[in-house]
Amino acid sequence: MALWAPAQNLSVVFSANGSEARMRGMWRRRDSVVVRTASSEVSSSGGGEMAAYEEGQLERPNWAGETPLSRLVGAIISFKPLYSVLKLGARQVLISTAEKTNIPWREMTNEILESDVYKEMESIENPSVVYPDYYSNPFHAYDEGNLSWLAAAEAEAATMSMVRRATPDASSLEEANKIVRGNWLQAIERHHLQYSGNSTVRDILDVGCSVGVSTRFLADKFPSAKVTGLDLSPYFLAVAQFKEKERASRKNLINWVHANGEDSGLPSKSFDIVSMAYVLHECPARAIVGLVREAFRLLRPGGTIALTDNSPKSKVLQELSPVLFTLMKSTEPFLDEYYLTDLEGRMREAGFVNVTTVLTDKRHRTVTGTVPL
Protein backbone atom coordinates (compact mmCIF):
# COMPACT_ATOMS: atom_id res chain seq x y z
CA MET A 1 0.00 0.00 0.00
CA ALA A 2 1.10 3.49 -0.65
CA LEU A 3 2.72 4.99 2.41
CA TRP A 4 0.55 7.98 1.87
CA ALA A 5 -2.78 6.31 1.36
CA PRO A 6 -5.48 7.38 3.77
CA ALA A 7 -6.67 4.69 6.15
CA GLN A 8 -9.25 2.27 4.96
CA ASN A 9 -11.27 2.30 8.14
CA LEU A 10 -11.60 6.05 8.30
CA SER A 11 -15.17 6.09 9.48
CA VAL A 12 -18.55 4.73 8.67
CA VAL A 13 -18.84 7.14 5.79
CA PHE A 14 -15.78 5.71 4.15
CA SER A 15 -16.38 2.06 4.95
CA ALA A 16 -14.72 -0.01 2.26
CA ASN A 17 -13.52 -2.91 4.24
CA GLY A 18 -13.32 -6.18 2.34
CA SER A 19 -13.74 -9.21 4.55
CA GLU A 20 -10.80 -11.54 4.64
CA ALA A 21 -11.02 -15.24 3.97
CA ARG A 22 -8.27 -17.72 4.58
CA MET A 23 -7.49 -20.63 2.31
CA ARG A 24 -5.65 -23.49 3.82
CA GLY A 25 -3.68 -26.58 3.04
CA MET A 26 -3.36 -26.27 -0.72
CA TRP A 27 -1.17 -24.81 -3.43
CA ARG A 28 -2.71 -22.59 -6.05
CA ARG A 29 -1.08 -21.95 -9.40
CA ARG A 30 -1.80 -18.78 -11.42
CA ASP A 31 0.27 -18.45 -14.58
CA SER A 32 3.81 -18.95 -13.38
CA VAL A 33 3.08 -17.58 -9.95
CA VAL A 34 2.83 -20.02 -7.11
CA VAL A 35 1.06 -18.82 -4.00
CA ARG A 36 1.73 -20.83 -0.88
CA THR A 37 -1.39 -21.00 1.19
CA ALA A 38 -1.60 -21.22 4.90
CA SER A 39 -1.62 -23.84 7.51
CA SER A 40 -1.68 -21.34 10.34
CA GLU A 41 -3.09 -17.89 10.69
CA VAL A 42 -0.40 -16.09 12.62
CA SER A 43 2.78 -15.27 10.85
CA SER A 44 5.95 -13.73 12.18
CA SER A 45 9.54 -13.12 11.24
CA GLY A 46 10.47 -16.10 13.33
CA GLY A 47 9.36 -18.61 10.67
CA GLY A 48 6.28 -20.82 10.56
CA GLU A 49 3.64 -20.71 7.88
CA MET A 50 2.51 -17.46 6.37
CA ALA A 51 -1.21 -16.66 6.32
CA ALA A 52 -2.84 -16.65 2.88
CA TYR A 53 -4.48 -13.37 1.95
CA GLU A 54 -7.49 -13.24 -0.28
CA GLU A 55 -7.19 -12.03 -3.85
CA GLY A 56 -9.89 -9.98 -5.57
CA GLN A 57 -11.64 -10.98 -8.79
CA LEU A 58 -9.87 -8.41 -10.98
CA GLU A 59 -6.36 -8.25 -12.39
CA ARG A 60 -6.01 -4.81 -10.82
CA PRO A 61 -8.34 -2.30 -9.10
CA ASN A 62 -10.67 -0.65 -11.59
CA TRP A 63 -9.71 2.77 -10.23
CA ALA A 64 -6.20 2.17 -11.63
CA GLY A 65 -4.93 1.99 -15.20
CA GLU A 66 -6.87 2.83 -18.35
CA THR A 67 -10.45 2.39 -17.15
CA PRO A 68 -13.15 5.11 -17.41
CA LEU A 69 -13.22 5.30 -13.61
CA SER A 70 -9.48 5.85 -13.49
CA ARG A 71 -9.73 8.58 -16.15
CA LEU A 72 -12.50 10.29 -14.19
CA VAL A 73 -10.39 10.30 -11.03
CA GLY A 74 -7.45 11.63 -13.07
CA ALA A 75 -9.60 14.47 -14.41
CA ILE A 76 -10.81 15.38 -10.92
CA ILE A 77 -7.27 15.44 -9.59
CA SER A 78 -5.93 17.49 -12.49
CA PHE A 79 -8.45 20.27 -11.74
CA LYS A 80 -5.99 22.45 -9.79
CA PRO A 81 -8.30 24.11 -7.19
CA LEU A 82 -9.76 20.72 -6.32
CA TYR A 83 -6.32 19.11 -6.25
CA SER A 84 -5.15 21.56 -3.55
CA VAL A 85 -8.18 20.74 -1.42
CA LEU A 86 -7.68 16.99 -1.92
CA LYS A 87 -4.00 17.26 -1.09
CA LEU A 88 -4.74 19.06 2.17
CA GLY A 89 -7.55 16.63 2.94
CA ALA A 90 -5.31 13.62 2.36
CA ARG A 91 -2.71 15.07 4.69
CA GLN A 92 -5.17 15.85 7.48
CA VAL A 93 -6.76 12.42 7.23
CA LEU A 94 -3.37 10.76 7.33
CA ILE A 95 -2.17 12.58 10.44
CA SER A 96 -5.39 12.21 12.39
CA THR A 97 -5.86 8.52 11.57
CA ALA A 98 -2.22 7.83 12.49
CA GLU A 99 -2.68 9.53 15.84
CA LYS A 100 -5.90 7.61 16.45
CA THR A 101 -3.89 4.39 16.18
CA ASN A 102 -1.36 5.67 18.75
CA ILE A 103 1.26 6.79 16.25
CA PRO A 104 2.41 10.14 17.69
CA TRP A 105 2.85 11.70 14.25
CA ARG A 106 3.34 15.33 15.25
CA GLU A 107 5.50 14.48 18.25
CA MET A 108 7.79 12.26 16.16
CA THR A 109 8.03 14.93 13.47
CA ASN A 110 8.90 17.69 15.91
CA GLU A 111 11.49 15.53 17.61
CA ILE A 112 13.36 15.18 14.31
CA LEU A 113 12.90 18.78 13.23
CA GLU A 114 14.21 20.04 16.58
CA SER A 115 17.20 17.67 16.64
CA ASP A 116 20.75 17.92 15.25
CA VAL A 117 19.77 15.91 12.16
CA TYR A 118 20.82 18.78 9.89
CA LYS A 119 24.49 18.11 10.69
CA GLU A 120 24.28 14.76 8.90
CA MET A 121 23.62 16.38 5.52
CA GLU A 122 27.22 17.24 4.79
CA SER A 123 28.47 13.67 5.14
CA ILE A 124 25.47 12.13 3.35
CA GLU A 125 24.78 14.30 0.32
CA ASN A 126 26.47 13.36 -2.93
CA PRO A 127 26.56 16.60 -4.90
CA SER A 128 27.04 14.77 -8.19
CA VAL A 129 23.64 13.04 -7.98
CA VAL A 130 21.37 14.02 -10.87
CA TYR A 131 17.70 13.73 -9.92
CA PRO A 132 15.42 12.10 -12.49
CA ASP A 133 12.61 14.38 -13.64
CA TYR A 134 9.89 12.38 -11.87
CA TYR A 135 11.64 12.87 -8.54
CA SER A 136 11.54 16.66 -8.45
CA ASN A 137 7.77 16.97 -8.72
CA PRO A 138 5.34 17.59 -5.84
CA PHE A 139 4.64 14.29 -4.16
CA HIS A 140 2.83 12.95 -1.09
CA ALA A 141 1.36 16.41 -0.62
CA TYR A 142 4.85 17.94 -0.23
CA ASP A 143 5.62 20.62 -2.81
CA GLU A 144 9.29 19.55 -2.90
CA GLY A 145 8.42 15.85 -3.00
CA ASN A 146 10.90 13.78 -1.01
CA LEU A 147 13.49 16.54 -1.10
CA SER A 148 12.53 18.32 2.11
CA TRP A 149 13.14 18.15 5.87
CA LEU A 150 9.41 17.96 6.59
CA ALA A 151 8.99 14.92 4.34
CA ALA A 152 12.01 13.31 6.01
CA ALA A 153 10.79 14.10 9.52
CA GLU A 154 7.35 12.62 8.81
CA ALA A 155 8.55 9.53 6.95
CA GLU A 156 8.83 7.13 9.87
CA ALA A 157 5.33 7.95 11.15
CA ALA A 158 4.00 7.52 7.59
CA THR A 159 5.70 4.12 7.42
CA MET A 160 4.13 3.07 10.70
CA SER A 161 0.72 4.17 9.45
CA MET A 162 1.11 2.11 6.30
CA VAL A 163 1.86 -0.96 8.39
CA ARG A 164 -1.20 -0.37 10.60
CA ARG A 165 -3.47 0.12 7.58
CA ALA A 166 -2.34 -3.19 6.12
CA THR A 167 -3.23 -5.00 9.34
CA PRO A 168 -6.44 -3.47 10.70
CA ASP A 169 -6.92 -6.42 13.06
CA ALA A 170 -3.52 -6.11 14.72
CA SER A 171 -3.75 -4.80 18.27
CA SER A 172 -0.43 -2.95 18.26
CA LEU A 173 2.23 -1.61 15.93
CA GLU A 174 4.51 -4.40 17.06
CA GLU A 175 1.98 -7.04 16.02
CA ALA A 176 1.38 -5.22 12.74
CA ASN A 177 5.12 -5.14 12.01
CA LYS A 178 5.39 -8.84 12.79
CA ILE A 179 2.93 -9.48 9.98
CA VAL A 180 3.90 -6.89 7.37
CA ARG A 181 7.67 -6.80 7.87
CA GLY A 182 7.89 -10.36 9.19
CA ASN A 183 6.15 -11.93 6.20
CA TRP A 184 8.22 -9.84 3.78
CA LEU A 185 11.49 -10.93 5.44
CA GLN A 186 10.29 -14.51 5.48
CA ALA A 187 9.53 -14.41 1.75
CA ILE A 188 13.05 -13.13 1.08
CA GLU A 189 14.69 -15.71 3.32
CA ARG A 190 12.71 -18.59 1.84
CA HIS A 191 13.45 -17.57 -1.72
CA HIS A 192 17.15 -17.17 -1.02
CA LEU A 193 17.40 -20.49 0.81
CA GLN A 194 15.57 -22.26 -2.01
CA TYR A 195 17.37 -20.82 -5.02
CA SER A 196 20.67 -19.17 -4.17
CA GLY A 197 22.73 -22.34 -4.33
CA ASN A 198 24.68 -21.67 -1.14
CA SER A 199 22.29 -19.47 0.90
CA THR A 200 25.13 -17.17 1.95
CA VAL A 201 24.08 -13.61 2.71
CA ARG A 202 27.15 -11.41 3.00
CA ASP A 203 25.91 -8.17 1.43
CA ILE A 204 22.42 -6.66 1.28
CA LEU A 205 21.30 -3.52 -0.54
CA ASP A 206 18.06 -1.74 0.41
CA VAL A 207 17.18 0.48 -2.55
CA GLY A 208 14.78 3.30 -1.65
CA CYS A 209 15.59 2.87 2.03
CA SER A 210 13.96 6.21 2.97
CA VAL A 211 14.71 6.91 6.66
CA GLY A 212 16.07 3.40 7.15
CA VAL A 213 13.14 1.49 8.64
CA SER A 214 13.27 -1.35 6.09
CA THR A 215 17.09 -1.28 6.25
CA ARG A 216 17.07 -1.84 9.99
CA PHE A 217 14.63 -4.74 9.62
CA LEU A 218 16.98 -6.33 7.07
CA ALA A 219 20.01 -5.76 9.29
CA ASP A 220 18.23 -7.33 12.28
CA LYS A 221 17.09 -10.32 10.23
CA PHE A 222 20.56 -10.94 8.73
CA PRO A 223 22.89 -9.80 11.54
CA SER A 224 26.07 -11.09 9.95
CA ALA A 225 25.49 -9.32 6.64
CA LYS A 226 26.89 -5.95 5.62
CA VAL A 227 23.81 -3.83 4.90
CA THR A 228 23.66 -0.75 2.68
CA GLY A 229 20.71 1.62 2.46
CA LEU A 230 20.48 3.67 -0.75
CA ASP A 231 18.09 6.52 -1.49
CA LEU A 232 17.72 9.52 -3.75
CA SER A 233 16.72 11.83 -0.91
CA PRO A 234 19.67 13.10 1.15
CA TYR A 235 17.13 14.42 3.68
CA PHE A 236 15.76 10.91 4.27
CA LEU A 237 19.27 9.48 4.48
CA ALA A 238 20.29 12.16 6.99
CA VAL A 239 17.42 11.05 9.23
CA ALA A 240 18.39 7.39 8.71
CA GLN A 241 22.00 8.05 9.69
CA PHE A 242 21.03 10.26 12.63
CA LYS A 243 18.64 7.63 14.03
CA GLU A 244 21.14 4.83 13.58
CA LYS A 245 23.83 6.84 15.41
CA GLU A 246 21.37 7.41 18.25
CA ARG A 247 21.00 3.64 18.64
CA ALA A 248 24.65 2.74 18.01
CA SER A 249 24.30 -0.82 19.28
CA ARG A 250 24.75 -2.66 15.98
CA LYS A 251 27.84 -4.76 15.35
CA ASN A 252 27.79 -4.28 11.57
CA LEU A 253 27.10 -0.60 10.98
CA ILE A 254 24.72 0.23 8.14
CA ASN A 255 26.25 2.07 5.21
CA TRP A 256 24.11 4.88 3.71
CA VAL A 257 24.47 5.83 0.03
CA HIS A 258 22.97 8.84 -1.71
CA ALA A 259 22.40 7.70 -5.31
CA ASN A 260 19.84 6.90 -7.96
CA GLY A 261 18.90 3.21 -7.69
CA GLU A 262 18.71 3.10 -11.49
CA ASP A 263 22.40 3.97 -11.79
CA SER A 264 23.91 3.43 -8.37
CA GLY A 265 27.60 3.57 -9.23
CA LEU A 266 28.13 0.56 -6.93
CA PRO A 267 30.25 -2.37 -8.21
CA SER A 268 28.61 -5.14 -10.27
CA LYS A 269 27.94 -8.50 -8.59
CA SER A 270 28.51 -7.11 -5.11
CA PHE A 271 25.27 -8.08 -3.29
CA ASP A 272 23.47 -11.30 -2.34
CA ILE A 273 20.10 -9.61 -1.75
CA VAL A 274 18.73 -6.42 -3.29
CA SER A 275 15.46 -5.29 -1.71
CA MET A 276 13.05 -2.52 -2.69
CA ALA A 277 10.26 -2.03 -0.18
CA TYR A 278 7.36 0.25 -1.15
CA VAL A 279 9.49 2.03 -3.76
CA LEU A 280 8.02 1.02 -7.11
CA HIS A 281 4.53 2.52 -6.68
CA GLU A 282 6.31 5.86 -6.36
CA CYS A 283 8.04 5.47 -9.73
CA PRO A 284 7.01 5.78 -13.37
CA ALA A 285 7.22 2.61 -15.49
CA ARG A 286 10.56 3.59 -17.07
CA ALA A 287 12.13 3.96 -13.61
CA ILE A 288 10.75 0.58 -12.51
CA VAL A 289 12.51 -1.01 -15.49
CA GLY A 290 15.73 0.89 -14.67
CA LEU A 291 15.64 -0.15 -11.01
CA VAL A 292 15.07 -3.82 -11.84
CA ARG A 293 17.91 -3.84 -14.41
CA GLU A 294 20.33 -2.18 -12.01
CA ALA A 295 19.44 -4.72 -9.30
CA PHE A 296 20.29 -7.49 -11.76
CA ARG A 297 23.70 -5.91 -12.40
CA LEU A 298 24.41 -5.49 -8.69
CA LEU A 299 23.51 -9.05 -7.64
CA ARG A 300 25.91 -11.97 -7.60
CA PRO A 301 24.88 -15.18 -9.41
CA GLY A 302 22.34 -16.88 -7.14
CA GLY A 303 21.45 -13.51 -5.64
CA THR A 304 17.86 -12.61 -4.74
CA ILE A 305 15.85 -9.54 -5.71
CA ALA A 306 12.84 -8.79 -3.47
CA LEU A 307 10.25 -6.22 -4.48
CA THR A 308 7.48 -5.57 -2.01
CA ASP A 309 4.66 -3.13 -2.69
CA ASN A 310 0.92 -2.78 -3.30
CA SER A 311 -0.60 -5.88 -4.81
CA PRO A 312 -2.89 -5.21 -7.79
CA LYS A 313 -4.60 -8.48 -6.83
CA SER A 314 -5.34 -7.42 -3.23
CA LYS A 315 -9.06 -7.73 -2.53
CA VAL A 316 -8.88 -4.87 -0.03
CA LEU A 317 -7.29 -2.53 -2.59
CA GLN A 318 -9.72 -3.58 -5.30
CA GLU A 319 -12.60 -2.72 -2.95
CA LEU A 320 -11.41 0.67 -1.71
CA SER A 321 -14.16 3.28 -1.65
CA PRO A 322 -14.17 6.04 -4.32
CA VAL A 323 -13.37 8.68 -1.71
CA LEU A 324 -10.35 6.79 -0.51
CA PHE A 325 -8.83 5.96 -3.86
CA THR A 326 -9.35 9.51 -5.12
CA LEU A 327 -7.59 10.89 -2.04
CA MET A 328 -4.83 8.34 -2.46
CA LYS A 329 -4.28 9.04 -6.13
CA SER A 330 -4.15 12.77 -5.46
CA THR A 331 -0.80 12.31 -3.68
CA GLU A 332 0.61 9.34 -5.63
CA PRO A 333 1.14 10.43 -9.26
CA PHE A 334 2.54 7.12 -10.54
CA LEU A 335 0.01 4.64 -9.17
CA ASP A 336 -1.54 4.01 -12.59
CA GLU A 337 1.84 3.29 -14.17
CA TYR A 338 2.75 0.99 -11.33
CA TYR A 339 -0.48 -1.00 -11.58
CA LEU A 340 -0.17 -1.29 -15.36
CA THR A 341 3.41 -2.58 -15.20
CA ASP A 342 3.84 -6.32 -15.59
CA LEU A 343 6.44 -6.50 -12.85
CA GLU A 344 7.14 -10.21 -13.13
CA GLY A 345 7.52 -9.78 -16.92
CA ARG A 346 9.96 -6.88 -16.49
CA MET A 347 11.98 -8.99 -14.03
CA ARG A 348 12.22 -11.89 -16.48
CA GLU A 349 13.22 -9.48 -19.26
CA ALA A 350 16.03 -8.22 -17.05
CA GLY A 351 17.27 -11.81 -16.70
CA PHE A 352 15.75 -12.96 -13.40
CA VAL A 353 14.55 -16.55 -13.01
CA ASN A 354 12.40 -18.30 -10.36
CA VAL A 355 10.13 -15.24 -10.30
CA THR A 356 7.65 -15.82 -7.49
CA THR A 357 4.85 -13.65 -6.14
CA VAL A 358 3.19 -14.01 -2.77
CA LEU A 359 0.67 -11.81 -0.98
CA THR A 360 2.51 -11.06 2.24
CA ASP A 361 -0.36 -9.14 3.85
CA LYS A 362 -3.84 -7.96 2.90
CA ARG A 363 -2.51 -5.16 0.70
CA HIS A 364 1.00 -6.07 -0.35
CA ARG A 365 2.81 -8.61 -2.48
CA THR A 366 6.44 -9.60 -2.33
CA VAL A 367 7.90 -10.56 -5.70
CA THR A 368 11.22 -12.38 -5.59
CA GLY A 369 13.59 -13.57 -8.31
CA THR A 370 17.07 -15.04 -8.74
CA VAL A 371 20.06 -14.10 -10.86
CA PRO A 372 20.92 -17.37 -12.67
CA LEU A 373 23.83 -19.28 -11.16
Ligand SMILES: C[S@@+](CC[C@H](N)C(=O)[O-])C[C@H]1O[C@@H](n2cnc3c(N)ncnc32)[C@H](O)[C@@H]1O
Ligand atom coordinates in the same frame (compact mmCIF):
# COMPACT_ATOMS: atom_id res chain seq x y z
C1 LIG B 1 8.02 4.72 0.49
S1 LIG B 1 9.69 5.01 0.56
C2 LIG B 1 10.43 3.49 1.02
C3 LIG B 1 10.16 3.02 2.39
C4 LIG B 1 11.17 2.08 2.97
N1 LIG B 1 11.81 1.23 1.99
C5 LIG B 1 10.48 1.21 4.01
O1 LIG B 1 10.11 0.08 3.68
O2 LIG B 1 10.28 1.67 5.13
C6 LIG B 1 10.16 5.10 -1.12
C7 LIG B 1 11.57 5.61 -1.24
O3 LIG B 1 12.04 5.37 -2.57
C8 LIG B 1 12.96 6.40 -2.86
N2 LIG B 1 13.20 6.42 -4.31
C9 LIG B 1 12.33 6.68 -5.30
N3 LIG B 1 12.94 6.59 -6.50
C10 LIG B 1 14.23 6.22 -6.24
C11 LIG B 1 15.36 5.96 -7.05
N4 LIG B 1 15.30 6.03 -8.39
N5 LIG B 1 16.52 5.63 -6.46
C12 LIG B 1 16.61 5.56 -5.11
N6 LIG B 1 15.57 5.80 -4.28
C13 LIG B 1 14.40 6.13 -4.85
C14 LIG B 1 12.31 7.64 -2.28
O4 LIG B 1 13.23 8.66 -2.08
C15 LIG B 1 11.71 7.09 -0.99
O5 LIG B 1 12.59 7.29 0.07
